[in-house]
Amino acid sequence: LTSYTGVSRPGSDVGAKSQVQKSRNFSRASTSSESSHTDPLTRRVGMLMQFLLERYKMKEPIIKSDMLKLVNKKYKLHFPEILRRAAERMELVFGLDLKEVKPNGHSYTLVSKLDLSDDGTLSGGWGLPKNGLLMPLLGVIFLNGNRASEEEIWEFLNILGVYDGKKHLIFGEPRKLITEDLVQEKYLEYRQVPNSDPPRYEFLWGPKARAETSKMKVLEFLAKVNGTIPSAFPVHYEEALRDEEERAQMCYKNMFSF
Numbered sequence: 609l610t611s612y613t614g615v616s617r618p619g620s621d622v623g624a625k626s627q628v629q630k631s632r633n634f635s636r637a638s639t640s641s642e643s644s645h646t647d648p649l650t651r652r653v654g655m656l657m658q659f660l661l662e663r664y665k666m667k668e669p670i671i672k673s674d675m676l677k678l679v680n681k682k683y684k685l686h687f688p689e690i691l692r693r694a695a696e697r698m699e700l701v702f703g704l705d706l707k708e709v710k711p712n713g714h715s716y717t718l719v720s721k722l723d724l725s726d727d728g729t730l731s732g733g734w735g736l737p738k739n740g741l742l743m744p745l746l747g748v749i750f751l752n753g754n755r756a757s758e759e760e761i762w763e764f765l766n767i768l769g770v771y772d773g774k775k776h777l778i779f780g781e782p783r784k785l786i787t788e789d790l791v792q793e794k795y796l797e798y799r800q801v802p803n804s805d806p807p808r809y810e811f812l813w814g815p816k817a818r819a820e821t822s823k824m825k826v827l828e829f830l831a832k833v834n835g836t837i838p839s840a841f842p843v844h845y846e847e848a849l850r851d852e853e854e855r856a857q858m859c860y861k862n863m864f865s866f
Contacts, residue, residue, distance in 0.1 A: 649686055649693075652679045654769045656694040664704065664718045672714040697768055700833055701741060741770075741779060742795055742817075745786070747830045749811055750823055751844060757801075758809045761786065786811070822855065823848040 659678055663670045679690055695706040704718045748764050749756045762772055770782045779785055790796040794816035801808045827838045827848045839845045 649683070649690055650769060652683060652686075652690050653693045653697065655679070656690060657697055657769070660694065660698055660704075660706070660718060661702070670706075670716040670718070672716070701744060701768055703743075703829070703833060741785070742790065743821075743826065743829050744833075745790075745796070745811070746813060746817055746821065746826045749813060750826055751830075751841075755810050755812050758811070761811055790814070823851045 655678060656675060659675065660670060662668075675691065676684060676687060679687055683690065691706075698704045698706060698718065704720055706716055707719055709715045709717055744764070745761065748761065752760055765771070765782060765786075770776050770779060772783055775781055786796060787798050791798045791814065794814040796817065797812040797814045798809060799812070801810050823844070824838065827841060827844055831838045831840060834840070838848065
């Protein structure tokens with residue numbers, strides 16, 4: 609999986625500004641390299657993702673011949689590339705790893721790399737799609753200095769085949785999801801950038817996201833998706849550690865405030 613954060617592996621010691629810029633550059637580079645959403649390969653990647661999710665939710669086997677039928681024999685030569693891109697996005701958005709049941713076999717299974725509900729975090733009443741999209745969004749906001757412009761969020765969503773104004777098979781109307789649903793549920797904050805003219809908008813963590821998860825948990829999610837460890841993001845790891853300490857102090861104060 610190409611690292612969607614674009615930051616260095618363990619051992620790097622770059623500055624916070626450099627890391628944030630790299631994460632932004634990654635979004636732009638990935639968006640341009642994927643080509644537009646009218647690209648037939650990209651459309652079939654989206655179709656295959658929908659198929660994989662349906663099989664996963666129904667706990668049905670994933671057969672190679674069924675996937676080949678779905679993408680059409682016209683694209684048979686491109687199937688390895690379509691499958692690779694679909695698998696990367698399944699891992700990125702949902703933390704689901706596509707594995708062959710047997711080496712060189714013709715059947716696959718999806719295995720969850722992440723168990724976000726171990727401690728109840730973001731699990732209550734959440735279906736797979738919302739839960740899956742929220743954690744990467746929180747990660748993008750965190751890596752971009754705890755606020756991400758609307759343009760940066762859409763650049764990231766475009767990488768996943770999610771486009772403004774185009775209803776998604778899994779997420780429905782994406783603008784409504786990120787600017788209304790997740791805002792009303794207080795997982796995201798969507799506000800106008802102060803003194804912006806013409807008006808520009810940005811996303812921040814909402815109070816419910818701050819209450820139910822933490823910077824360290826989101827960093828752990830990013831690390832798992834990228835096959836590394838949280839300290840691979842040195843500047844953000846330090847920020848997450850400070851956040852954990854502040855949370856512990858607040859909890860301690862609350863314990864003795866009665």
